[in-house]
Amino acid sequence: MIRNTAAQMADALAKGETTSVELTQAHLDRIAAVDGQVKAFLHVDSQGALAQAKDVDARRAKGEKLSPIAGIPLALKDVLAQKSVPTTAGSKILQGWLPPYDSTVVSKLKAAGVVIMGKTNMDEFAMGSSTENSGYGPTFNPWDLTRTPGGSSGGSAAAVSAFEAPLAIGSDTGGSIRQPAALTGIVGVRPTYGAVSRFGLIAYSSSLDQAGPFGRTVLDTALLHEVMAGHDVKDATSINAPVPAVVAAAKSGDVKGMKIGVIKQLQGEGYQKGVQTRFDESLQVLASLGAEIVEVDCPSFEYALAAYYLIAPSECSSNLARFDAMRYGLRTGDVDGASAEAVMSATRDAGFGREVKRRIILGTYALSSGYYDAYYGSAQKIRTLIIQDYAKAFTKADVLVSPTAPTTAYKIGEKVDDPMAMYLGDVATIPVNLAGICGMSLPAGLADEDNLPVGFQIMAPAMQDQRLYQVGAALEAALLTKWGAPILSKAPELKGAK
């Protein structure tokens, strides 16, 4: 049952072949069996999940009209506030915090009858690409437990990949949904900036952050996308427009006559051979389906990584000032006579991990007087050039494509002491965030040299998210025919699994 797609599960629920309680219990059992090895979850809310499931079953029995994914269990990245459920953003500074409110994403999930099973592991405050920066230890890639699942939404991606949940939610500031989706062999979408409310999403870099869906298929991902997106008055950057028709697009999946642009700067040198091979093959598949492949030039992308690692740390140094030990979260050093400033400094030392401190210090430097124009100011101008490059490229193509990440999953510990090597893994995903557009990663097969999943990235203009699903569904269907079975059937069985 747990190996079915969310769409199949929803169908079985609608036909009365199973109940949400049964489905939820099956997933909780799977979590109990395998999460000791995968460590995707920071908190499993079994009781709360079963209560939600029971409620949906009762509503269904009464004949209420329910959302298409009502009763389906889901794993939630720990960066989203859920009322009275521990929410830490992977940081010790928030250990034990119980939010007194729901994020808008959680409110929407609850309204849609989606069953939230628990909170998933992540790099602290979403700063990282391997989930190793979590204050609570790393998550392990279900494909090979000695490797990282990517990050920062590594827990959510690993949970879906390991059949602990059919659906999950992540957040993507520089690739944190798409890159872990690629490294674990699943589908992940970063919606257009402003398409999903950021209310209750613990902020890392406000002009780049966006929550989005994970699933094992393009259609499952679309079903969740449709439920979580939409305008919200509680988020001033929320787009007041209808949600793009992503489910319809995922069901049609036709690329005949579409123009698909390959970004010259995001391939070739620096990309693992097996990654490039699977990418090139996927292009041929799309061409065989009637798409026209063109090459586009985005010269400023060469500077995207540098711009990102100035803009994001600058915004984070400001956003994380709220962790001041005064109103919630950790407080240490509050001895008689200690000043507020001393307590704040001691608490932030004890509560923040190495990468968070590194980025706060880098951001403080980039924003300090004398350096502001040279660093943060220049980065903001590069951002303009990247937006212009995309605008030009989208006059030549309906969607743009690239490998999602330059390599497959790497070993735990391999890059943790080399921040620059880690940052390079985000080179292909970051431009989407800087421009505020949308992107998807879906499995393109396994790299020949290591038998690990490779991600294929699709990018579309702002609020044209349906194009991602249209192209993604077409490629997914053609690859499935070619492979004969879904990619996850090739993943090794986890110990303890029934």
Next chain:
Amino acid sequence: MSSLSRDDVAKLAGLARIEMTEAELVELSSQFGLILDAVARVQEMDLSGVKATSHPQPLENIARPDVVLPSLSPEDALSGAPAQEESRFRVPQILGEAE
């Protein structure tokens, strides 16, 4: 190559209100050269006449209707407080006699 001395890092850590151990200051200072070299690449392009983008959305002055909506009760607002007194956040001394 760019660099940032141990004392530079200590000054920034002070501005950011993060107490750091000597080992942390030294480690960060040793890593910063490489990171600064990498991010300084933003200065390689000719950016004269290019406008800065602070935000991907062309939105300005977004306001919601001025209607009273439910908000947190004092109990809920204080539920995560490290310390409280008389329905208020109790915080360490901010002003007053110098020590």
